[in-house]
Amino acid sequence: MTNRMRLGQPTAPSAQELLERCRRMVQPALRDTVDRLPPGVRHMAAFAFGWSDADGVVRSEGMGKGLRPALTMLSAEAVGGSAEDAVAGAVAVELVHAFSLIHDDIMDGDERRRHQETLWKAFGVGPAMLAGDALLSLAFATVSGTAAAEAAEMLSTALIELVDGQADDIAFEDRPWTGADAVTVDDYTRMAANKTGSLLACSAGLGALFGGGSPTATAAFATAGSRLGGGFQAIDDLLGIWGDPAVTGKPVFNDLRRRKKTLPVVFALGVDDAAHAPALVRLLDAEPDASDADLTVRRAADLIEQVGGRSFTEDQAEGQLSQALEVVDDVAVNRRAAAELTALARFIADRSH
Amino acid sequence: MTNRMRLGQPTAPSAQELLERCRRMVQPALRDTVDRLPPGVRHMAAFAFGWSDADGVVRSEGMGKGLRPALTMLSAEAVGGSAEDAVAGAVAVELVHAFSLIHDDIMDGDERRRHQETLWKAFGVGPAMLAGDALLSLAFATVSGTAAAEAAEMLSTALIELVDGQADDIAFEDRPWTGADAVTVDDYTRMAANKTGSLLACSAGLGALFGGGSPTATAAFATAGSRLGGGFQAIDDLLGIWGDPAVTGKPVFNDLRRRKKTLPVVFALGVDDAAHAPALVRLLDAEPDASDADLTVRRAADLIEQVGGRSFTEDQAEGQLSQALEVVDDVAVNRRAAAELTALARFIADRSH
Numbered sequence: 001m002t003n004r005m006r007l008g009q010p011t012a013p014s015a016q017e018l019l020e021r022c023r024r025m026v027q028p029a030l031r032d033t034v035d036r037l038p039p040g041v042r043h044m045a046a047f048a049f050g051w052s053d054a055d056g057v058v059r060s061e062g063m064g065k066g067l068r069p070a071l072t073m074l075s076a077e078a079v080g081g082s083a084e085d086a087v088a089g090a091v092a093v094e095l096v097h098a099f100s101l102i103h104d105d106i107m108d109g110d111e112r113r114r115h116q117e118t119l120w121k122a123f124g125v126g127p128a129m130l131a132g133d134a135l136l137s138l139a140f141a142t143v144s145g146t147a148a149a150e151a152a153e154m155l156s157t158a159l160i161e162l163v164d165g166q167a168d169d170i171a172f173e174d175r176p177w178t179g180a181d182a183v184t185v186d187d188y189t190r191m192a193a194n195k196t197g198s199l200l201a202c203s204a205g206l207g208a209l210f211g212g213g214s215p216t217a218t219a220a221f222a223t224a225g226s227r228l229g230g231g232f233q234a235i236d237d238l239l240g241i242w243g244d245p246a247v248t249g250k251p252v253f254n255d256l257r258r259r260k261k262t263l264p265v266v267f268a269l270g271v272d273d274a275a276h277a278p279a280l281v282r283l284l285d286a287e288p289d290a291s292d293a294d295l296t297v298r299r300a301a302d303l304i305e306q307v308g309g310r311s312f313t314e315d316q317a318e319g320q321l322s323q324a325l326e327v328v329d330d331v332a333v334n335r336r337a338a339a340e341l342t343a344l345a346r347f348i349a350d351r352s353h
Numbered sequence: 354m355t356n357r358m359r360l361g362q363p364t365a366p367s368a369q370e371l372l373e374r375c376r377r378m379v380q381p382a383l384r385d386t387v388d389r390l391p392p393g394v395r396h397m398a399a400f401a402f403g404w405s406d407a408d409g410v411v412r413s414e415g416m417g418k419g420l421r422p423a424l425t426m427l428s429a430e431a432v433g434g435s436a437e438d439a440v441a442g443a444v445a446v447e448l449v450h451a452f453s454l455i456h457d458d459i460m461d462g463d464e465r466r467r468h469q470e471t472l473w474k475a476f477g478v479g480p481a482m483l484a485g486d487a488l489l490s491l492a493f494a495t496v497s498g499t500a501a502a503e504a505a506e507m508l509s510t511a512l513i514e515l516v517d518g519q520a521d522d523i524a525f526e527d528r529p530w531t532g533a534d535a536v537t538v539d540d541y542t543r544m545a546a547n548k549t550g551s552l553l554a555c556s557a558g559l560g561a562l563f564g565g566g567s568p569t570a571t572a573a574f575a576t577a578g579s580r581l582g583g584g585f586q587a588i589d590d591l592l593g594i595w596g597d598p599a600v601t602g603k604p605v606f607n608d609l610r611r612r613k614k615t616l617p618v619v620f621a622l623g624v625d626d627a628a629h630a631p632a633l634v635r636l637l638d639a640e641p642d643a644s645d646a647d648l649t650v651r652r653a654a655d656l657i658e659q660v661g662g663r664s665f666t667e668d669q670a671e672g673q674l675s676q677a678l679e680v681v682d683d684v685a686v687n688r689r690a691a692a693e694l695t696a697l698a699r700f701i702a703d704r705s706h
Binding site: 036037038040041099103106107124125126127129130131132133134136137138140141143144149152153155156157159160161163164166167168170171 | 389390391393394452456459460477478479480482483484485486487489490491493494496497502505506508509510512513514516517519520521523524
């Protein structure tokens with residue numbers, strides 16, 4: 001524990017400092033946990049966490065923001081516990097997050113993530129599936145020490161919701177852009193609450209549980225995490241269309257090129273005055289390899305923005321975020337940790353601008 | 354609990370009766386557990402367990418022998434506990450087994466299992482991956498009630514070994530038939546102990562744990578389960594080449610057609626007098642779609658048998674099985690349950706004849 005954490009401080013640390021502080025506490029435990037894997041699977045895990053390249057050469061301090069473990073640590077502090085007590089929970093959610101990215105990349109056929117090849121691209125689909133399975137199993141082993149029954153139950157519930165959300169997301173691909181079977185904003189919101197909200201709910205809930213929070217406080221933090229997840233998914237959807245490729249590591253308008261039914265699109269196709277809908281569907285359905293594909297997706301993005309898809313999604317992000325922070329503010333007994341959670345959430349949200 | 358279980362009996366029940374008795378105890382709990390899944394994933398799980406067809410129409414009492422849950426129930430009784438106490442463990446191992454079959458079928462590209470389409474073939478790769486992930490998560494939730502820490506640890510260890518074994522099995526595909534990098538009998542044995550032995554070790558170990566066995570008895574039952582797994586894998590390897598398609602549901606000589614490096618093949622290629630090896634490699638590498646493919650695989654099978662690959666594998670199966678049953682015999686306090694475990698193991702082994 002750093003002096004800053006023990007003593008409190010006059011000025012709040014920046015979100016980057018918060019993430020860095022949590023990372024310093026979680027990474028050694030995460031590495032120790034991953035080291036328990038057999039060599040072949042451990043090698044793939046090290047690649048997925050950005051610790052080494054495909055040949056096993058050490059390459060960096062790792063990657064990813066470490067948002068979920070930070071949420072766990074700060075939630076433990078917010079209910080009056082210590083961050084140390086929640087390290088096992090933080091490791092578990094980071095392992096589950098890594099598992100879900102690995103399996104998602106296989107299902108989505110994504111070849112790059114965080115400026116490097118995805119695991120399946122580097123090692124093959126079968127080995128990558130297995131590495132994901134191993135990280136999932138390791139996550140349960142991690143929480144099996146303390147508060148085992150509730151923690152395992154929480155983790156399992158989150159995983160089943162996550163899987164359900166991902167299954168819905170896949171099923172959305174086969175649904176039409178418009179008409180009675182089209183994906184509605186409500187369908188989308190429920191899917192996102194499962195796909196993204198469940199693991200963030202688990203991250204905050206496990207933190208409160210390991211921090212010694214009451215069942216009421218633990219449930220409240222889980223709710224806050226779920227809302228944060230809804231907000232972050234909305235932000236990801238904005239980035240998937242209007243994000244800067246230098247930041248996202250993905251092509252501009254990527255989600256439109258991939259015909260993803262994300263919130264801005266679903267909203268744009270569902271607005272009452274749908275005179276623009278046929279034009280938008282034509283743009284979305286255009287041949288992705290055509291010479292004017294770049295222009296087509298840009299026109300689709302502009303049309304979505306004109307009919308309010310971008311601002312609606314921004315409002316959703318902001319609304320869910322505010323709800324999350326209100327819950328934290330109501331329940332937290334450690335004001336410093338509550339303020340830090342707020343700073344962290346705002347920092348993530350600001351990625352969209 | 355049936356009268357027979359409560360009262361003991363003069364004549365031992367047949368292995369089929371044992372399996373049926375365990376199935377009657379485990380299936381209701383398994384169905385209750387699977388019913389906790391969200392509809393889409395539950396639907397796929399019901400298909401994977403053989404409870405309904407792809408359209409959701411109820412089709413049977415389910416399928417699969419239920420060997421692993423039976424091993425759990427009988428192990429609980431063998432250490433002096435009751436089978437009821439081990440139902441949660443039996444459900445967990447059956448869920449993990451289903452998960453592993455679903456993911457294996459994706460990785461191996463197998464389109465049929467147990468005389469029906471595999472899950473990925475019926476529902477798509479992404480949804481099937483997710484259904485497997487959900488069943489794995491559910492398994493951990495199932496054991497989170499009683500003896501949670503040890504049970505979760507045991508389940509997690511088994512899963513990581515299982516994944517490691519499966520990863521090795523995949524890696525074997527890229528290794529040459531002969532030479533310094535060829536798969537040896539030792540390599541193969543270690544892989545099989547992980548791929549097949551780990552879950553059977555967990556099945557027996559969880560049974561002993563939930564049955565109230567001492568740590569020593571629990572470890573001994575885990576060892577017995579591991580040996581059983583080694584034996585059963587050897588038997589599967591025999592069936593993969595010489596098994597009756599009407600029994601296996603797969604084409605005759607299937608593993609040779611798929612160029613699997615199973616124990617009879619690995620042994621045959623590794624015997625000292627390897628004059629036959631080039632001929633065998635030529636047969637194994639022959640074009641699988643050639644008009645004489647049936648003859649080629651038959652000649653490969655005959656050659657493997659001539660140089661002792663079949664009898665070596667039969668001896669391995671028998672040796673591992675005997676070791677397993679000796680351990681059970683040493684440790685069991687309930688002689689009736691020990692005799693039933695023996696009957697069950699012998700029944701499975703006899704599938705090869």
